[in-house]
Amino acid sequence: MQLDKILQSQGIGSRKHCQLLIRQGHVRIDGQVIMDVKAKFDTTDLIFSVLAQDYVYREQVYIALNKPQNYECSHRPQQHLSVFDFFPEELLARNIQTVGRLDQDTTGLLLCTDDGQFLHQLTHPRKHVAKYYVIETKNEITQVQIEKLAQGVSLKNEKGIFAAHSITQLDSYTLRFAIDQGVYHQVKRMLHAVDNEVIRLHRDQIGQLRLEQLDLAMGEWCYLSPEEMRCAKTS
Ligand code: URA
Numbered sequence: 001m002q003l004d005k006i007l008q009s010q011g012i013g014s015r016k017h018c019q020l021l022i023r024q025g026h027v028r029i030d031g032q033v034i035m036d037v038k039a040k041f042d043t044t045d046l047i048f049s050v051l052a053q054d055y056v057y058r059e060q061v062y063i064a065l066n067k068p069q070n071y072e073c074s075h076r077p078q079q080h081l082s083v084f085d086f087f088p089e090e091l092l093a094r095n096i097q098t099v100g101r102l103d104q105d106t107t108g109l110l111l112c113t114d115d116g117q118f119l120h121q122l123t124h125p126r127k128h129v130a131k132y133y134v135i136e137t138k139n140e141i142t143q144v145q146i147e148k149l150a151q152g153v154s155l156k157n158e159k160g161i162f163a164a165h166s167i168t169q170l171d172s173y174t175l176r177f178a179i180d181q182g183v184y185h186q187v188k189r190m191l192h193a194v195d196n197e198v199i200r201l202h203r204d205q206i207g208q209l210r211l212e213q214l215d216l217a218m219g220e221w222c223y224l225s226p227e228e229m230r231c232a233k234t235s
Pocket of ligand 1: 101102103104106184185186187188189201
């Protein structure tokens with residue numbers, strides 16, 4: 001691929017800006033300054049530097065963020081900061097999107113990507129990718145509530161029923177369960193439907209990908225390896 005196109009594809013800037021950076025001698029490959037904008041390189045395992053910063057060429061990006069509270073999953077947040085504030089310019093320039101959304105007060109595993117197909121595979125209800133939540137409730141959890149959640153509840157203005165699976169009760173006020181869909185405020189509304197209320201919500205797993213295995217502090221993010229991406233897609 002041509003060098004100016006490589007830089008542009010990696011979110012470094014417009015084609016013109018990338019050409020300028022190259023002509024001004026700010027771009028290196030294997031430590032060597034390349035000033036020919038049309039020079040071609042194999043992008044497999046390509047590492048390049050721009051203005052002395054190293055980049056790994058990535059055809060598409062797959063990112064996991066340990067989302068803190070008070071961040072909105074939106075490029076145009078209304079009342080809080082945006083989860084996109086955690087990412088550098090070159091990632092934002094690639095127009096990454098969140099894979100589904102977490103509410104501003106929900107913490108935990110959030111994936112972002114510029115791969116529309118990956119996003120679809122993880123969010124489409126028919127793909128049945130489980131999202132696991134740890135849920136702290138206002139009222140003591142009862143067996144009846146657990147049974148209702150397992151059987152499925154209906155939610156206002158939504159078609160069908162919404163059931164939880166893989167339910168475990170961690171203590172009197174804490175549940176962990178998985179859902180396969182992701183309608184607006186789903187977990188909160190499911191708990192409300194069984195006469196309880198969520199006071200803290202944390203997503204700790206998507207498919208077989210556990211937040212714990214990524215070892216991210218709150219607000220930290222990482223690129224997913226191909227194996228981790230496979231885990232996320234596996235129910
Ligand atoms: N369900 C909710 O109610 N909120 C979230 O953030 C995620 C799932």
